[in-house]
Amino acid sequence: MNLLLSNDDGIFAPGIRALADGLAVAGHQVTVVCPDRERSATGHGLTLHKPIRAETIESLFHPQIRAWACSGTPADCVKLALGALLESSPDLVIAGINHGANLGTDVLYSGTVSAAMEGTIEGIPAIAISLASFGDVDFRPAARFAQVLVSHIQQQPVDSAMLLNVNVPACPRHDLKGCKITCQGIRRYFDQFERRIDPRGKVYYWLAGEVVQEIEDAPHPEWDPATTMAVKALSTDVAAIQQGYISITPLQYNLTAIRGLTELQTSFDDIDKLFARFIADMDHTS
Incomplete structure (x- = not known):
């Protein structure tokens, strides 16, 4: 397969080397476009107000x-690769x-997931893989699982609008319990800003945090009973990792809160009246 690889830990991170080299040895055509430095927790940010530079990397x-190596964010890397660096679109x-x-909610901040999601936005199936x-x-187990997963997708393609978020427990092979299809869990952090003073007497803050709560999301009220039971039977990604399982969670970029549509249709039963009030208020204040 023709594969485009990226990350948020940077071009020199051991994880991308283990992943890329393993897939190349397995016979895939591999292209790597990564940030030139650490870009973790940058989310889906894009570089709009300065140029993006890309430097060819050899012998790595x-x-x-x-x-x-790209001067931009993880999402920049994939967008630049698809729009300028690659001669043809990748398969994955x-x-x-x-x-x-x-x-869980880490995926909203993750540069890794955002890089993969950029592929999904462009209609290309994508995988985000992390060592938990x-x-x-030791990235070898995760790299090997990536090879097996890519081979499976080659035989049984997935929906191009779906991203597979994969997390691999950091444990010896004989301690791995198996693999689970999971739901996205919820992780709540206790965020703490440490106040410091630099050598010039200026105040700055350093963000630190730790997980204090891991909960399951409530079922959607518009789900039919069969769907609700099927989803409740699934483990969350957080629970799967805690139990020693590799988790595979399907994600999508459409963030519409479906149950919110029903609630809003009830609470805004006459949306035209709301708009009329807005126009009247604008006319009154102008």
Whole structure:
């Protein structure tokens, strides 16, 4: 397959090398476009007010891999690759291997997930893969699972509007319990801003935080009973990792709150009256 790889840990991160080299050895055509430095937790930010530069990188990856270091964000990297660097569209976009989990609400901040989601937005199936540890540096199990997953997708393609968010426990192979299709959980953090003073006497803040609560999302009220039961039977990504399972969570870029549509249709039963009040207020104040 023709694969485009990116990450948010930067071009020199060990996770991207393990991922790219393993896929190249498996016979895939691999192109790497990554940030030129650490870009974690940048979300889906884009660079709009300054130029984006891309530098060819040699002798870092497998000889068959083409690689660039990009001055932009992870989303910039994928957007630039698809719009300027690649001669043809890839079959699959893969972001990772991230050094640390991307579980629950982490996906809203993750540069790794955002890089993969940029592929999904362009109609290309995508995978975000993370090693669920900030301490462990053995990316080989996650890299091997990526190879198996890509091979499976090659035989059984997934919906191009779907992103697979994969998290791999950082444990020895014999401790892995299996693989689960999961729902996105919810992680609440206790955010703490540490106040510091620089050598020139200026105040600055350093953000730190830790997970204090992990909960399951409530079922959508418009789901039919069969759907509700099916979803409730699934584990969350957070729980799967805690239990030693590899989690695969399907994500999408459409963030419409479906149940909110029903609620708003009830609370705004006559939307035309709301607009008329707005126009009247504008006329009164002008």
